[in-house]
Amino acid sequence: MSASILPGRLEALGFEAGGRRLIDGLTLAFEAGPRTVILGPNGAGKSLTLRLAHGLLAPSAGRVVWRTAGAGRRQALVFQRPVMLRRSAAANVDYALALRRVTGAERVRRRDKVLERTGLAELARRPARVLSTGEQQRLALARAWAIEPEVLFLDEPTASLDPAATRAVEAIVNAIHEAGTKIVMTTHDLGQARRLADEIVFLHRGRLVEHAAAETFFDAPASAEARAFLEGDLLW
Amino acid sequence: MDDFAGAFSAAFRLIATLDPGLAEIVGLSLRVSLVAVGLAALVGLPLGAALALLRFPGRRALTVAMNALMGMPPVVVGLIVYLLLSRAGPLGVLGLLFTPTAMIAAQFLLVVPIVAALARQVAEDLWAEYEEQLRSLGCAPGRAIPTLLWDGRFSLITAVLAGFGRASAEVGAVMIVGGNIDHVTRVMTTAIALETARGDLALALGLGVILMVLSLVINGAAFVLGETARAGAR
Numbered sequence: 333m334s335a336s337i338l339p340g341r342l343e344a345l346g347f348e349a350g351g352r353r354l355i356d357g358l359t360l361a362f363e364a365g366p367r368t369v370i371l372g373p374n375g376a377g378k379s380l381t382l383r384l385a386h387g388l389l390a391p392s393a394g395r396v397v398w399r400t401a402g403a404g405r406r407q408a409l410v411f412q413r414p415v416m417l418r419r420s421a422a423a424n425v426d427y428a429l430a431l432r433r434v435t436g437a438e439r440v441r442r443r444d445k446v447l448e449r450t451g452l453a454e455l456a457r458r459p460a461r462v463l464s465t466g467e468q469q470r471l472a473l474a475r476a477w478a479i480e481p482e483v484l485f486l487d488e489p490t491a492s493l494d495p496a497a498t499r500a501v502e503a504i505v506n507a508i509h510e511a512g513t514k515i516v517m518t519t520h521d522l523g524q525a526r527r528l529a530d531e532i533v534f535l536h537r538g539r540l541v542e543h544a545a546a547e548t549f550f551d552a553p554a555s556a557e558a559r560a561f562l563e564g565d566l567l568w
Numbered sequence: 569m570d571d572f573a574g575a576f577s578a579a580f581r582l583i584a585t586l587d588p589g590l591a592e593i594v595g596l597s598l599r600v601s602l603v604a605v606g607l608a609a610l611v612g613l614p615l616g617a618a619l620a621l622l623r624f625p626g627r628r629a630l631t632v633a634m635n636a637l638m639g640m641p642p643v644v645v646g647l648i649v650y651l652l653l654s655r656a657g658p659l660g661v662l663g664l665l666f667t668p669t670a671m672i673a674a675q676f677l678l679v680v681p682i683v684a685a686l687a688r689q690v691a692e693d694l695w696a697e698y699e700e701q702l703r704s705l706g707c708a709p710g711r712a713i714p715t716l717l718w719d720g721r722f723s724l725i726t727a728v729l730a731g732f733g734r735a736s737a738e739v740g741a742v743m744i745v746g747g748n749i750d751h752v753t754r755v756m757t758t759a760i761a762l763e764t765a766r767g768d769l770a771l772a773l774g775l776g777v778i779l780m781v782l783s784l785v786i787n788g789a790a791f792v793l794g795e796t797a798r799a800g801a802r
Contacts, residue, residue, distance in 0.1 A: 388700055405706050415701035418719040427715070431706045475705075 337403040337482050338364040338514060340385065346393030347380055347538075355380050355538045358394070362483065366530030367505075367515040369546070371522075373561060376535040378518035382409065382485045385516070405432065408481040412488040414472030416460035421452055421471050424460045428475045446474040450504055466497025473504045477513075484508055486517040490524065502528060522562065526550060534558050571769070578770030579777060590774055597755040600668055600742070601735040604675035605683075608735075609728045612680045616687025617716055620695055621709040631688065637681035642674075646744030649674040653745065666747040671755070674741035679731035686727035690720040722797030726790045733786055737779065 340362040347355035355377045362368060362385070370378045383389040385396055387404045417424050425443040429435075434442060447453045450470040455463060460471060469489060476484055486505065490498040505528065509515045519525055525532065525546070532549040534542040536557045542549060553559045582590050619631050651657050653665040653673075664670045694716045702712050717724060739757035746753030748762060756775045763772035 383700075386704060388703055409704040411701065411704075415698055417698075417715070418721075428705050431711070479705075 335400050336364060337398040337400050337406050338362065340396070340398045340403065340483065342381070342385060342394070342396055344394035345381075345384055345391050345396065347377075347384060347389065348392045353538060355384065355391070358535075358538070358540050360533060360540055360543065362514060362516055364514055367509055367528055368517070368531050368533060369525045369529035370516065370518040370533045370535060371520070371525050371529075371561070372535035372541075373520060375537070377538040378520075378535055379412075379487050380538075381535065382487050382516065382518055386485050403483075406482045407485065408476035408479055408483075409485040409487065410469070410472045410476050410489050412491050414468050416463070416468055416471065418461060419459070420457050421460045421463065422447065422456040424471060425475050425478050429478055432479050434479075442478050442480075446478045449507060450474040450477070451500070464497075466493050466500065469493060469497065469501055470504060473501065473508070477504075477508055477511075481513055483514045483516060486515070488518055488520070490519075490521070498524070534561070536561075575769035575773050579774035582770060582774040583777065587774075590771065590778075592751065593754055593756055593759050593775065594778055596668065596753075597736060597757075600671045600755060601675060601732060604672045604735050605679055605728060605732045607672070608676050608679035608683050608731055611676075612683030612731070613687045613717055613724060613728075614713055615680070616684035616689075617691040617713045619684070619688045620691035621712055621716070634681050634685050634688070638685050640678070640681070641740065642678055642738040643740030643744065645677050646674050646741035649677065649741065649745045665745065666749060666753060668746070668753060670745040671742045671753060674745045675735040675738070678738060678741060679735050682734055683727050683731045686730065687717070687720075687724055690723045690727065691716045694720050722793050725793050729786050729790045733783060736782060 342358050342360045345355055345358040345360075346353065358377075358381065360381075370381060372378050380389065384391050386407055386409050387396065388409070417427055419427070422443060425446060426439060429439045429442060444453070447456050450473055452467065452470055452474060455467060460468065463471060473489075484505075489505070490501050493501065502524065505515060505517065515528075517528065519528075529546040529549075532542065532544055532546050533540065534544075534549065534553075534555070534557070541555050542553065542558050544554070549558065550562065553562055581587075616634075619627060619634070649670060650665065652659045653662065653670055654660055655665075664673070691713075695712070698712070698716070698719075702715065707715065737757065739761055742748075742753070742755055743758050743761070746755070746758065748754050748758040754762075756779055760772045760775050760779075763769070763775075
């Protein structure tokens with residue numbers, strides 16, 4: 333494994349669409365280790381921040397800097413609604429591995445391992461598109477895990493899942509974290525943030541309001557916006 | 569009316585007894601159209617997907633031209649191929665005029681725009697759905713072409729069948745470049761035109777029935793494939 337891409341820094345990041353400034357002056361560092369949860373109400377810019385950091389969108393101001401070049405290939409993103417290719421569950425994982433030039437026995441080994449660890453081994457031959465929403469999200473996690481990313485971004489991965497499927501996804505996220513991958517995840521679910529976060533990045537209207545250790549954030553939020561959000565007061 | 573009834577029964581006798589003259593014509597028709605459509609699919613499917621995914625100068629013009637060519641009259645295509653292949657034409661030295669190869673070339677030109685235009689639409693729709701995910705996985709647009717062709721396989725088979733429908737039904741192009749020569753370049757549509765003009769309704773009707781059955785089978789297959797795609801691979 334070559335030198336780490338971490339830390340990654342967002343430097344004075346700005347993003348505009350349709351004349352509206354959706355991300356404004358966002359400066360933030362992703363350090364190796366802690367599970368980072370990006371928290372904020374709808375429209376805070378959580379998903380945009382992930383897409384900018386991952387390189388799916390180009391910022392209109394500022395820049396994204398990873399420690400080493402070619403960082404995009406060592407990241408993965410799990411979307412709120414995963415796109416499953418029209419082929420079997422196993423072939424979906426194979427496809428991601430093929431794009432990273434993982435071939436032969438190594439591909440089979442990695443694919444079988446991640447399907448096993450996401451509880452999908454029995455469903456490997458099924459067409460991915462007939463799996464349930466929860467199974468599809470686990471498959472998306474397996475597909476991301478297979479390429480052994482250094483950073484895994486997750487965009488509201490449980491937003492359309494029931495409690496049982498949500499627990500399964502959270503367990504897998506923790507397993508990926510324990511295997512050494514940096515987790516950066518968005519959510520608007522406070523319970524989930526408490527369960528998973530080591531540190532919180534709190535966004536409001538495209539700006540960084542607070543960046544703190546999870547305990548500090550939940551016990552003593554520094555900003556009025558964060559206090560209002562934690563108390564469930566309407567905030568947008 | 570007796571004439572028609574007689575013609576119908578004669579036509580069905582020709583089909584039932586696998587009349588060698590009829591079988592030869594049907595065989596040549598299928599050979600020409602299948603080869604033409606096969607080659608058109610090889611070219612048209614990647615071309616259509618590339619038009620949807622890649623950004624290059626002239627892409628819009630090519631797309632418009634492709635859509636316009638979809639409606640090009642077969643006789644015009646036949647005329648173009650005729651001019652290319654005729655003794656004085658640029659490809660005259662090949663000596664291909666009035667051969668099945670010339671007919672394949674004409675039908676190929678007729679079918680490529682259809683297959684490419686439909687493939688472009690399919691690939692564009694899929695790309696709208698897949699783009700972020702594929703880019704995140706590290707898939708460049710060029711690499712996405714085979715991915716989208718595979719994932720759009722059910723819709724694309726329908727596109728290829730539409731191309732086969734056009735190839736097997738057209739008469740103008742193969743008439744001009746093939747010449748409708750007995751035992752050499754006579755296919756179903758040109759034979760129907762000729763036999764009708766000569767008053768031999770039995771053979772014309774027999775071939776007509778086979779063409780209609782072929783069309784039914786193709787459309788039935790397209791329908792079943794579409795249903796399968798919707799049911800199995802949402």
